[in-house]
Amino acid sequence: xxxxxxxxxxxxxxxxxxxxxxxxxxxxxxxxxxxxxxxxxxxxxxxxxxxxxxxxxxxxxxxxxxxxxxxxxxxxxxxxxxxxxxxxxxxxxxxxxxxxxxxxxxxxxxxxxxxxxxxxxxxxxxxxxxxxxxxxxxxxxxxxxxxxxxxxxxxxxxxxxxxxxxxxxxxxxxxxxxxxxxxxxxxxxxxxxxxxxxxxxxxxxxxxxxxxxxxxxxxxxxxxxxxxxxxxxxxxxxxxxxxxxxxxxxxxx
Ligand SMILES: C[S@@+](CC[C@H](N)C(=O)[O-])C[C@H]1O[C@@H](n2cnc3c(N)ncnc32)[C@H](O)[C@@H]1O
Numbered sequence: 001x002x003x004x005x006x007x008x009x010x011x012x013x014x015x016x017x018x019x020x021x022x023x024x025x026x027x028x029x030x031x032x033x034x035x036x037x038x039x040x041x042x043x044x045x046x047x048x049x050x051x052x053x054x055x056x057x058x059x060x061x062x063x064x065x066x067x068x069x070x071x072x073x074x075x076x077x078x079x080x081x082x083x084x085x086x087x088x089x090x091x092x093x094x095x096x097x098x099x100x101x102x103x104x105x106x107x108x109x110x111x112x113x114x115x116x117x118x119x120x121x122x123x124x125x126x127x128x129x130x131x132x133x134x135x136x137x138x139x140x141x142x143x144x145x146x147x148x149x150x151x152x153x154x155x156x157x158x159x160x161x162x163x164x165x166x167x168x169x170x171x172x173x174x175x176x177x178x179x180x181x182x183x184x185x186x187x188x189x190x191x192x193x194x195x196x197x198x199x200x201x202x203x204x205x206x207x208x209x210x211x212x213x214x215x216x217x218x219x220x221x222x223x224x225x226x227x228x229x230x231x232x233x234x235x236x237x238x239x240x241x242x243x244x245x246x247x248x249x250x251x252x253x
Contacts, residue, residue, distance in 0.1 A: 001042050001145055001220040003169040010041035010180055018183060020067055026190040027088065030060025031123065031149060032213045033183040038171035039121065039147055040068045042218045046144055048119045050075055054106030054133070055124025055149070059089030065121070066096035074099045075113055077106045079124065107133055114141040123149035128238040131157055134219055135165075135234060139227035145220040152211035156241035164230055164237075167220045172211040177201075181212060 017037050056062050056078035065074045081103040093099045114120055120143045122130045134146040151158050161168045191199045198206045
């Protein structure tokens with residue numbers, strides 16, 4: 001898996017993908033439609049034994065995974081069983097026979113469920129917690145790839161992935177945006193209608209951002225990479241980043 005191959009596969013698959021998701025209404029908190037195409041294109045012709053997702057909320061990613069990987073078991077883990085989101089996700093996924101919905105903490109449940117060749121999708125926990133989970137799974141379970149959501153440019157976590165995880169690539173690539181951002185029209189329309197006007201391409205929470213959207217990182221498993229060492233380096237980077245952030249806060253920035 002790499003970016004060039006993903007761009008080619010996305011061009012080949014975009015029309016079929018558009019038709020596949022045309023009847024799925026966008027739900028709040030969900031990933032961008034173009035980001036799901038990125039994931040589908042990156043996986044390409046690899047047929048994983050299963051897909052394990054953590055962070056389901058209202059099931060936007062879960063629904064699309066279930067449809068796009070028909071016949072492949074999709075195991076979805078969500079921590080919050082008491083949120084109104086849980087019912088929405090259950091209703092939306094009701095017709096998808098390959099989708100299993102579970103509740104639990106992905107930090108515990110996910111590594112236990114992943115096996116070699118699987119695709120892992122992490123969209124909760126977030127930030128350093130997500131990176132720790134991703135690297136733990138890469139070190140212990142040999143999935144084909146781990147996708148981590150919310151890895152946009154400017155974050156310390158993103159810089160860490162770019163510097164220390166060989167093979168990592170991202171859905172906010174300018175060529176991917178130019179080719180496939182049009183898929184997200186209905187997403188931004190729904191965001192506007194539901195009062196999230198500040199969510200636009202290259203803008204979130206009233207601030208402009210370098211990345212097009214929240215952004216998936218794709219971390220393909222590679223022979224010869226010592227993910228345990230990368231994980232230890234990540235713990236150091238996380239500590240430094242937290243100290244820096246609290247210092248900046250005290251300085252009033
Ligand atoms: C942004 S939402 C996920 C959106 C979903 N992927 C979609 O596309 O619709 C994040 C979700 O992650 C869940 N979450 C956070 N930490 C978690 C954990 N440790 N284990 C499982 N789920 C978690 C939250 O409860 C929340 O529902």
